[in-house]
Amino acid sequence: MSNRKIQPVVYVVDDDASVRHGLVTLLEVSGYPVEDFESGEALLTRNPGGWGCILLDVRMSGMDGLEVQQALIKSGNSMPVIFLTAFSDVPRIVRAVKEGAKDFFIKPVEGGALVNRVQQVLESYFLQLKSEQERLNFTSRMSELTEREREVLALSVEGLSCKDIGIKLGVSYRTVELHRSHICTKAGTANFNELFQIVAKLGYLLIN
Amino acid sequence: MININNLLTESTATHIASGLNMSEGFSHAIFEASPVPLAINDEHGRIVMLNRAFIQTVGYTLDDIPTLSDWWPLAYPDAAYRQRVTDSWQINFESAARCESPFVPLELNIHCKDGRGRTFMVSAAPLGKGFSGTHLVILYDITERIQAESDLKAMQNAALFQATFNQAAVGIAHVSLGGNWLRVNDKICQIVGYSREELMDLTFQDITHADDLNLDLANSKLMLTGEIATYSMEKRYLHKLGAIVWVRLTVSLTKKPDSSPDYFISVIENITPEKMAALELKQLRAQADMLLEQQAIAQTVMALAHELNQPLNAAGSYSEAALRLIKMDNINRVKLNQVIQLSVSEIQRAGNVMRNLMRNIHQSTLETEEFELSCVLHDTIKIFKAAMNENSAIVVLECPHSEFRVNTRRLCVEKVLMNLLWNAQQATSSNTDHSVAPTINLHVSHQPDSVIITVIDNGPEIIMETADKLFDPFFTTKLNGVGMGLSISRALIESCNGKLWYRPVEGKTAFHFSIKTINETMPISAEQRAHNMERRMKSNRRKS
DSSP, rough: OTTSSOOOEEEEEEEHHHHHHHHHHHHHHHTOOOOEEESSSHHHHOOOOSEEEEEEEEESSSSHHHHHHHHHHHHTOOEEEEEEEEEGGHHHHHHHHHTTTOEEEESOHHHHHHHHHHHHHHHHHHHHHHHHHHHHEEEEEOOOHHHHHHHHHHHHHHHHHHHHHHHHHSSOHHHHHHHHHHHHHTTTTTHHOOOOOHHHHHHOOOOO | OOOOHHHHHHHOOOHHHHHHHHHHHHHHHHHOOOSSSSEOTTTTEEEEEEHHHHHHHTTTTTTTSSSSSHHHHHOOEEEEEEEEHHHHHHHHHHHHHTOOOOOOEEEEEEOOSSSSSEEEEEEEEEEESTTOEEEEEEEEEEEHHHHHHHHHHHHHHHHHHHEEEHHSSEEEEEEESSSEEEEOHHHHHHHHOOOOOOOOOOBBHHHBHHHHHHHHHHHHHHHHHHHHEEEEEEEEEEOOOOOOOEEEEEEEEEEOOSSSSEEEEEEEEOOOOHHHHHHHHHHHHHHHHHHHHHHHHHHHHHHHHHHHHHHHHHHHHHHHHHHHHHHSSSHHHHHHHEEEEEEEHHHHHHHHHHHHHHHHHHHHHHOEEEEEEEHHHHHHHHHHHHHHHHGGGGEEOOSOOOOEEEEOOHHHHHHHHHHHHHHHHHHHTOOSTTOOOOOEEEEEOOOOEEEEEEEOOOOOOOOHHHHTTTSEEEEEEEEOOOOOHHHHHHHHHHHHTTTEEEBBBTTTTEEEEEEEEEEESSSOOHHHHHHHHHHHHHHHHHHH
16 A cells, blocks of 8 residues: 555544553554544544544443444444443444444453454555545546536447447547547546446446 | 729739729720730739730740849849839839829830840830829830931931032041041042042052151051141142142041041142242242342442453553564663553552452441350341241251350351351252251350351251362352352451351261450350459449
């Protein structure tokens, strides 16, 4: 990931100061920038974005961890959450995991395992963010296509040749070739093959 | 009619007979032909005539009974009865004579010549002017009528008995001394599920639950030896289909005319439903108790786990961070030192959680106080028995001295003793040998500076393997226990500077715990006590 210049941030939420400080120390020593919060409310106020993950304690005074997760989902924040919990809370956590939590650790947590998991979660989130970004870029580039270029693209995806598209649209196949060259320029690809590969990768639907 | 004056002067039998013939041949014919036995006696106690009916029915002839003196012993061989008859006869005779009223008939049992007894309504009528002279004795045979009456009565009684026997709401049985069913009613058949015929081939021993048989047999033995008149017990029968039937059995003994035992009368009431209800209630109560106990433990453990998890979690994080710092190429010693310090302080925090917990446990049992141990023992036993209702085992307290002053946490001692009693109770009730009454012995003995209380039960012995684990938390042999009792008890007693241990006494389960005594008031004599008291008062006076 050569183009990764930004650093991922780990957000630690626990109402017990020593637990929080212990986690912060471990994560910092492991090379992550860390922000810590003594309550779920404080985290929601900060509303972290970008590349990172959240370590969230389940049992806290005020909002508990599960409520914080719900609030994040509601506000459209997709940052991955790892729960830290007591053994007796496991049944509740199962539901939280189904709703998108990445993992949960039962306290007392094994520090090494936690750091490894944080690393995995961050890497997979990086890929997710990257593909989202690519899709976003591609979508915005594709929005620059003209009405005619869109028609040509749609018929090309259906597998029609330049000649057939020309007959269908009542223009010469030369004109179709010109449109297709414009489409590739706008999409930033060398040819139509490359364009189709990107579409397949991003799952972008060309049907308007 | 006969001229009585003539008869009075002429007194031979022939003379009278001829006189009768002379005066009234007709009367003689009637006398002879009467189907009712008749006799004529004269004033001298001679029997002068007997008619044919008399001779046929009673059997005696004039040759057998020429006089009344001959008649009486033959007719009434039993001296006492004879006396009564002669007396009544005399009284009725005299009264009739005196008042000139009719003779009041007597019902008499007469021993006839053929050896049978017959019952007659016997009356008398004068043949002259009064009873003092010759008189006619009429013996009206009512034997058949009386027999018929008594037969009817017997039949009625039998019918009544049969109805009572068969329609009773409880089981009734006549049981031979050997245990065979002689007569049973339908209800018993219904209770035990056997038909009448099947029951007749069985003894009561066959269908009695093995655990109840000894007591039943012991009771019936006591009754046979006359030590008890009846007995009543709750016992179990085995139903034909194998189920256990609880009954309340009441037994009495019938005796023969010579007062030797004849057979048992057993009244059997089915109490299975109430027994089941009581059992269910007991189980429910035990379950509820266990749930409460488990809940309390769960809450305690959860709270404890949470309290310990936090510092452990932090210490774990710091330790892992330290490990990572060490692996770095250029070790940041300052940072490493700081992280390890933090880890150490978190471990100390976890230790404090434990220490606080222990302190809380001890504090909850209050301050130490000086008290008389035997009072606490008596009180605790009383509370224990009350809590057990009537199900308590027999608790025997052996306390050689009444004075055991101790200075410790009274509640701790009570709690531990209660726990041990409770364990002992459960052990005795799990005993399968029902011939032994569940018993808990409490023995108090003194050592130079402590007193040892020993709780012994006669329940099943503890296997040595399990004995080692007895004091482990959550160890239990009970089906419905959680195994905290002994470990808590030991912690409590140790907080009072005492000890709790297990050592069997004469093969029986025995738990011992010691408590320090106050040296000054070791078991002491009355003189010494008085002396001590005097000394204390003097010193008080000096202080004031």
